[in-house]
Amino acid sequence: xxxIENVYKTFNPGTIxxxxxxxxxxxxxxxxxxxxxxxxxxxxxxxxxxxxxxxxGVDSGRILIGDVDVTHLPEYKRAQYIGRxxxxxxxxxxxxxxxxxxxxxxxxxxxxxxxxxxITKAEREEYREQxxxxxxxxxxxxxxxxxxxxxxxxxxxxxLMATLRKPKLLLLDEHTAALDPKTAAKVLEATExxxxxxxxxxxxxxxxxxxxxxxxxxxxxxYDGHIVVDVSGEEKKNLTVExxxxxxxxxxxxxxxxxxxxxx
Amino acid sequence: MDFIGALLSSMPGAxxxxxxxxxxxxxxxxxxxxxxxxxxxxxxxxxxxxAVCVILTLNGVPMPAAILAAFAAGLLAGxxxxxxxxxxxxxxxxxxxxxxxxxxxxxLHIMGWGTDNGSKSNLPVSVxxxxxxxxxxxxxxxxxxxxxxxxxxxLIIVIALLYWFFGTETGCALRATGxxxxxxxxxxxxxxxxxxLGLMISNGLVALAGAxxxxxxxxxxINMGRGAxxxxxxxxxxxxxxxxxxxxxxxxxxxxxxIGAVMYYIVIQFxxxxxxxxxxxxxxxxxxxAMFLAIPYWQGIRAQKTVKGGKGHA
Ligand SMILES: Nc1ncnc2c1ncn2[C@@H]1O[C@H](COP(=O)(O)OP(=O)(O)OP(=O)(O)O)[C@@H](O)[C@H]1O
Ligand SMILES: [Mg+2]
Numbered sequence: 001x002x003x004i005e006n007v008y009k010t011f012n013p014g015t016i017x018x019x020x021x022x023x024x025x026x027x028x029x030x031x032x033x034x035x036x037x038x039x040x041x042x043x044x045x046x047x048x049x050x051x052x053x054x055x056x057g058v059d060s061g062r063i064l065i066g067d068v069d070v071t072h073l074p075e076y077k078r079a080q081y082i083g084r085x086x087x088x089x090x091x092x093x094x095x096x097x098x099x100x101x102x103x104x105x106x107x108x109x110x111x112x113x114x115x116x117x118x119i120t121k122a123e124r125e126e127y128r129e130q131x132x133x134x135x136x137x138x139x140x141x142x143x144x145x146x147x148x149x150x151x152x153x154x155x156x157x158x159x160l161m162a163t164l165r166k167p168k169l170l171l172l173d174e175h176t177a178a179l180d181p182k183t184a185a186k187v188l189e190a191t192e193x194x195x196x197x198x199x200x201x202x203x204x205x206x207x208x209x210x211x212x213x214x215x216x217x218x219x220x221x222x223y224d225g226h227i228v229v230d231v232s233g234e235e236k237k238n239l240t241v242e243x244x245x246x247x248x249x250x251x252x253x254x255x256x257x258x259x260x261x262x263x264x
Numbered sequence: 265m266d267f268i269g270a271l272l273s274s275m276p277g278a279x280x281x282x283x284x285x286x287x288x289x290x291x292x293x294x295x296x297x298x299x300x301x302x303x304x305x306x307x308x309x310x311x312x313x314x315a316v317c318v319i320l321t322l323n324g325v326p327m328p329a330a331i332l333a334a335f336a337a338g339l340l341a342g343x344x345x346x347x348x349x350x351x352x353x354x355x356x357x358x359x360x361x362x363x364x365x366x367x368x369x370x371x372l373h374i375m376g377w378g379t380d381n382g383s384k385s386n387l388p389v390s391v392x393x394x395x396x397x398x399x400x401x402x403x404x405x406x407x408x409x410x411x412x413x414x415x416x417x418x419l420i421i422v423i424a425l426l427y428w429f430f431g432t433e434t435g436c437a438l439r440a441t442g443x444x445x446x447x448x449x450x451x452x453x454x455x456x457x458x459x460x461l462g463l464m465i466s467n468g469l470v471a472l473a474g475a476x477x478x479x480x481x482x483x484x485x486i487n488m489g490r491g492a493x494x495x496x497x498x499x500x501x502x503x504x505x506x507x508x509x510x511x512x513x514x515x516x517x518x519x520x521x522x523i524g525a526v527m528y529y530i531v532i533q534f535x536x537x538x539x540x541x542x543x544x545x546x547x548x549x550x551x552x553x554a555m556f557l558a559i560p561y562w563q564g565i566r567a568q569k570t571v572k573g574g575k576g577h578a
Contacts, residue, residue, distance in 0.1 A: 053450070079452035092450070094443035097436075105440050108433060109452040115429075118436035161451070 001201045002029040002169055007051060007061030009225075021047040022058065023225030029169075033232075034195055034202045036212040038244070039222035040252070045205045046087075048222065049171045052203075054078040065168055080110025083162030083200075085155060085175040092158030095147030099138060099157065102146055103127045106161035130160055134190055152183035156190055163194050170195065172204040176211075188215070209241045223252050267537060274533045276403045276412075282529035283415040284398075284476045285495060286522030287422055289503070291469030292496030293521045298430070299442040299462040301349075304360035306496060308367030309341040309467040310489035313474025315374040318389045318484040323378070327397055331475045338471025339464045341367060346460030356459075371486055385486040389479070396479040411480060418476070419522055422469065427515040429465075438462050470496075491546050494553050499525035501556040 009022040021044045029035060039045050051058050052065075054075040062071050065081045086092050093102050104119035104127075124142065131139040134156045138149075146154060155175055162170060172191065176184035192215060195202050206212050212219055219236050221229035221244075228251035231239065288310060295303040313334040320330035341363060348359035376384035391399040398411035429435045440448040441458035448455050470492070478484035503517075503524030511520050532545065540548065 074454075075449045076452050076454045079450055082450075084450045086446075091444070091446050094440045094447055096443045097439060101436060105436060105448075105451050105453070111452075113433040113437045113453065115432045115434055118431050118433050 001031045001033070001066060002027070002052065002203075003062070003064040004028070004048070004052070005062040005064075007063065008059045009047060009051060009056075010059055021225055022051060025051075025061070025226050027220070027227060029201055029203070031201055032199045033218055034200075034216035035204070035218045035220055036216045037203055037205045037220055037222065038207070038209065038212045040248075043222040044225040045222050046173050047225070049084075049173050049203065049205065052078075052169070053082055053084055053171060081168040083109075083165075083167035083170045085158045085162050085170075085172050087174040087177050089151035089154040089158070089178055092161070093146045093154050096145060098143045099131075099146055099149075100124055100127055100142040102157065103130070103161060103164060106164045109165055130164065133193070134160060150183075152179045152187060155179060155187050159187065159191060159194065163198060163200065166198050166200070168201065170200045170202040172202065174205050174207065177207065191215075209244050213239050213241070213244070221248060221251060223248075228252075271534060271537050273404075274537065275530065277400060278529040278533040279526050280398070280400070280403050280411050280415060280480065281477075282526030283412075283419055283522065284473055284480060285499060285529065286419055286525040287476070288470050288473035288492065289496045289499035289521040289525045290422060290426065290518050291466040291473070292493065293500050293518065294426075294462055294466040294469070296497065296500060297442075298439055299459060299466075301356040301442075301459070301463075302360070302493075303342075303345060303463060303466060304357060304493055305341055305345045305363045305367070305463070305467055306360075306470045307489045307492045308364035308371065309338045309470045310474040310477070310492045311371045311484065311486060312337050312341055312367055312374065313471025314478030314484035314488055315371050315387065315474075316471070317475035318387045318478050319374055319377050321389055321394050321396070321479075322387070327395060331397075331472065334475035335468045335472045338468040338474075341471065342464035342467030343460060345467070346463040349463075350456035350459055368486065375484060375486070386483055387485075388483040391479075391482060396482075398476055398480045399482065400480050401482075415476070422472075423515055423518045423522075426465075426518060430514055434461070491549065494546075494549055495525075495528065498528050498549060498553045498556075501553065502527050505556065 004025055004027040007022050007025040008020070011017070011019045011021055023044070025044070025048060037045050037048070050056070052063060054070065054073060058071065062069060064070065065078070068081070070078050070081070084092070094105070097105075100119060104123060107123065127142065128139045131142070136153055136156055138153065138157065146157065149157065159175070175191075176187050179187060188211065191204070194200070202216070204216065213236070217236065218230070218232035219239065220227050229247050288306070292303075292306060295301050316337045317330045317334040320333055321327065325333070344366075345359045345363040348354045348362060349356045354362070372383040372385060375387040376382045389396065391401055397414045399409070400411075402409040403411055430439060437448065437453045438458045438461060440451065440453055441455045442462070445455045448458070474484075474489065477488065500521050501524070503520030503522070506524065506527070507516070507520040511517050535548065536542065536545075
């Protein structure tokens with residue numbers, strides 16, 4: 001479903017801020033795979049997701065979604081294949097627009113925007129049903145401005161928007177990191193439910209090792225712009241946090257483990 | 265009593281001008297509030313609209329066609345700014361300034377079309393010789409020539425069309441682009457296209473206002489758009505201050521811009537009648553707009569301070 005072939009990306013080339021963020025990255029995802037992604041700060045996890053989503057072009061290498069080579073497609077065209085939820089709850093929704101308007105925008109992802117009505121009556125009923133799945137009472141507030149919602153509610157809504165039209169690929173970049181533990185658990189639960197129901201091919205970045213082990217059927221660890229650990233199946237199921245930590249120190253060639261990686 | 269009488273007799277003119285600038289202010293609202301860019305093209309495109317309308321009228325083109333051509337010229341001006349911004353990566357504010365500067369020369373040439381040196385800074389059009397739709401001459405006339413009979417329907421049609429448009433899929437995409445470009449792209453919206461389209465519509469409306477303004481005052485002039493952005497902003501802000509609590513609907517918000525423009529011209533008449541020189545008008549306008557832009561900012565700072573202070577006292 002997704003193929004990343006030998007991708008390189010350097011930020012600010014030729015300046016003192018030069019940073020090679022992706023360093024010969026290779027990854028292949030099969031349809032329906034749910035991959036959790038871990039790695040230290042600056043390992044290139046977000047950069048990998050941004051490269052797939054097309055936030056900017058990569059320096060070299062190829063990216064394929066299904067059979068389509070998207071390497072040179074602009075972000076808004078790739079959006080037809082991709083659903084995204086970001087770390088920052090502000091980033092995934094339009095605060096000054098209503099809940100139902102946000103959903104209507106998402107329902108048209110990958111379709112031409114015409115002069116037909118931006119939202120129809122039939123849609124509203126559909127959204128009401130979909131919002132019930134989130135179990136946050138948002139179905140009663142469909143004409144409320146999204147800016148009035150809490151961070152957790154916004155993330156849950158963004159998740160729904162990302163999956164309203166079944167994406168070929170769901171990209172989650174620490175989408176529960178900005179939430180309090182209880183809300184985070186709830187959003188994660190909704191994620192699991194939606195991914196299972198639709199059999200979505202998913203990449204989920206997390207700093208929480210336990211979450212990384214508990215969710216999905218494959219786990220990859222990034223270090224210095226490429227993948228250093230890749231486990232799946234039974235091996236992944238039976239992983240422990242201790243094993244992960246030792247895998248990490250092996251891969252990074254240091255016994256000093258990144259602070260943030262240990263958290264959780 | 266003399267003061268009141270003079271003020272009252274100047275009201276129809278002030279309101280008519282306000283309605284014309286109301287169309288312009290709605291254009292500014294689309295870029296400034298919906299799209300979240302400050303577009304300085306308008307200082308040039310207002311005159312472009314006036315120049316195109318007058319030169320075509322003088323050359324025998326029927327009025328509806330002349331007005332439509334003025335609108336189209338505004339669309340084009342907005343497109344240039346939009347493309348400078350999106351395709352050439354120039355910051356929006358600078359892109360607008362560049363187009364505005366270029367329009368200065370272009371407007372001179374439009375008004376000088378057919379003359380020997382092909383350039384002219386002022387172009388009169390007499391309501392006696394041409395079939396103008398609006399003229400300040402008839403502003404107090406109780407006849408079918410009264411400009412209000414044109415200006416009010418025009419304003420209503422503009423608001424109705426925009427209300428419809430911003431409810432369509434394309435219109436919603438435009439709003440999303442202004443609200444959160446990141447989210448818009450993630451939802452498959454071509455934000456560059458949306459920005460260009462928004463700038464086009466905005467400048468089309470500004471040029472339309474220019475077309476009516478030139479007829480109303482009986483000439484187009486190279487300086488007629490100088491500071492237009494500030495007057496447009498003033499109208500938008502006055503409208504918001506007066507009605508933001510009561511007008512929630514989008515059509516009413518647009519109406520608030522127009523009322524804001526009318527209020528602006530009424531206040532201007534008031535201070536002129538009080539003895540302020542017309543030379544000082546722009547200074548006054550700039551001060552008033554600066555103040556209204558600063559007040560919400562200051563209020564924000566104060567709110568933050570009270571939150572912090574409140575914690576300390578609790
Ligand atoms: N747009 C950008 N411009 C410049 N440098 C960037 C940009 N995005 C990422 N980087 C740099 O690339 C490197 C990888 O960043 P990335 O955001 O992918 O890390 P990450 O693995 O997601 O880390 P974290 O766990 O902190 O989110 C970092 O050094 C970062 O500073
Ligand atoms: Mg990151």
